[in-house]
Amino acid sequence: MSSATVVCNRRELGKMENGSLNFDDQSETHNNSNSNSNSNKMSNGGKPKKNYRLVSYDELPNYMKDNEFILRYYRAEWPLKRALFSLFQCHNETLNIWTHLLGFALFLALTVVNAVHVSEAVDLFGIFRTFPGTNTSHDSSKLFMFQDLTELVSMKNRSHPHGGADQAHHIGAIRWPFYVYLGGSMFCLLSSSMCHLFCCHSHDLNLFLLRLDYTGITVMIITSFFPAMYYIFQCQPVWQIVYLAVISLFGAFTIATLLSPTLSSGKFRPLRTILFASMGLFGLVPAIHAAILNWSNPRRNLVIAYETSMALSYLIGAGFYVSRVPERWKPGWFDLVGHSHQIFHIFVVLGALAHYGAALVFMEYRDRVGC
Numbered sequence: 310m311s312s313a314t315v316v317c318n319r320r321e322l323g324k325m326e327n328g329s330l331n332f333d334d335q336s337e338t339h340n341n342s343n344s345n346s347n348s349n350k351m352s353n354g355g356k357p358k359k360n361y362r363l364v365s366y367d368e369l370p371n372y373m374k375d376n377e378f379i380l381r382y383y384r385a386e387w388p389l390k391r392a393l394f395s396l397f398q399c400h401n402e403t404l405n406i407w408t409h410l411l412g413f414a415l416f417l418a419l420t421v422v423n424a425v426h427v428s429e430a431v432d433l434f435g436i437f438r439t440f441p442g443t444n445t446s447h448d449s450s451k452l453f454m455f456q457d458l459t460e461l462v463s464m465k466n467r468s469h470p471h472g473g474a475d476q477a478h479h480i481g482a483i484r485w486p487f488y489v490y491l492g493g494s495m496f497c498l499l500s501s502s503m504c505h506l507f508c509c510h511s512h513d514l515n516l517f518l519l520r521l522d523y524t525g526i527t528v529m530i531i532t533s534f535f536p537a538m539y540y541i542f543q544c545q546p547v548w549q550i551v552y553l554a555v556i557s558l559f560g561a562f563t564i565a566t567l568l569s570p571t572l573s574s575g576k577f578r579p580l581r582t583i584l585f586a587s588m589g590l591f592g593l594v595p596a597i598h599a600a601i602l603n604w605s606n607p608r609r610n611l612v613i614a615y616e617t618s619m620a621l622s623y624l625i626g627a628g629f630y631v632s633r634v635p636e637r638w639k640p641g642w643f644d645l646v647g648h649s650h651q652i653f654h655i656f657v658v659l660g661a662l663a664h665y666g667a668a669l670v671f672m673e674y675r676d677r678v679g680c
């Protein structure tokens with residue numbers, strides 16, 4: 310988050326009285342009315358003016374009451390334009406928005422860098438140069454999924470031999486599974502940011518954005534499988550298709566569930582939790598299979614390190630999300646900075662970056678080694 314763009318300091322919040330902070334529509338005088346209304350009308354030369362203030366948990370409409378340990382600095386029922394500009398104001402969602410918005414910008418930058426030149430992105434991490442080039446043959450009869458699509462994303466430095474001849478160091482791996490993951494991550498991070506930015510507008514939009522947020526999480530989980538399953542099982546096309554098909558169907562079912570008005574209600578929260586957890590746990594099956602197949606691969610330890618970091622990041626993040634630590638220990642102390650959802654967001658970005666590192670290793674390996 311940029312401290313230059315978002316001012317979040319005690320001096321500004323010192324203006325807050327009785328659990329509310331005024332943000333006028335323009336720079337006019339604050340309305341010091343004791344009204345509980347979130348958008349108070351003011352009269353200024355006969356012109357009605359709205360005054361939006363941050364409110365306390367108790368003043369929230371029921372649909373916005375989610376975390377009783379965050380006591381103040383809520384926006385409630387703000388118009389869209391006002392909510393948009395609150396991106397640069399200090400409230401209890403500011404860091405939730407920026408953590409994933411900057412994560413989105415980071416993944417967008419990585420996508421652009423990779424699209425311009427893959428090898429430069431690899432150099433950014435500086436650890437792949439140490440891998441020995443392997444001179445192997447490439448089986449042109451190998452089944453590539455969606456071969457036509459791969460042609461659309463073929464890279465400048467990609468060569469795709471069709472004669473089975475031995476190739477030097479650049480066989481050139483298919484790129485689209487890697488971009489599917491980058492796209493899925495960007496969708497998740499951006500939809501999360503938008504959810505946190507605009508969820509204060511209305512009940513209907515709040516419900517829609519929550520579903521979009523859940524959908525984004527599902528899309529990121531599904532797309533995480535693509536580079537891993539595609540490159541690891543490139544030489545076992547049947548398993549490649551089976552794993553990708555199963556996770557895609559699983560994801561489609563989860564999204565259908567999340568978008569269903571009945572099943573997206575609070576009553577079915579356990580079902581949603583089970584679906585998310587099952588998608589993650591499903592990954593253990595191909596992971597064990599891949600470990601058995603590639604145990605002697607020199608990249609094994611690096612991949613295990615990346616993927617363990619990813620799993621730990623997501624698990625620790627989920628732990629904060631569920632437990633609502635630390636705000637439950639000191640309600641009101643972490644309203645602006647340091648509450649569990651912000652920590653959860655940071656671990657999501659770290660987990661996604663760890664998986665990005667692993668995806669680069671898989672792709673780099675397939676750049677050099679065919680089947």
Ligand SMILES: [Zn+2]
Nearest residue numbers: 405501650654
């Ligand atoms: Zn969030």
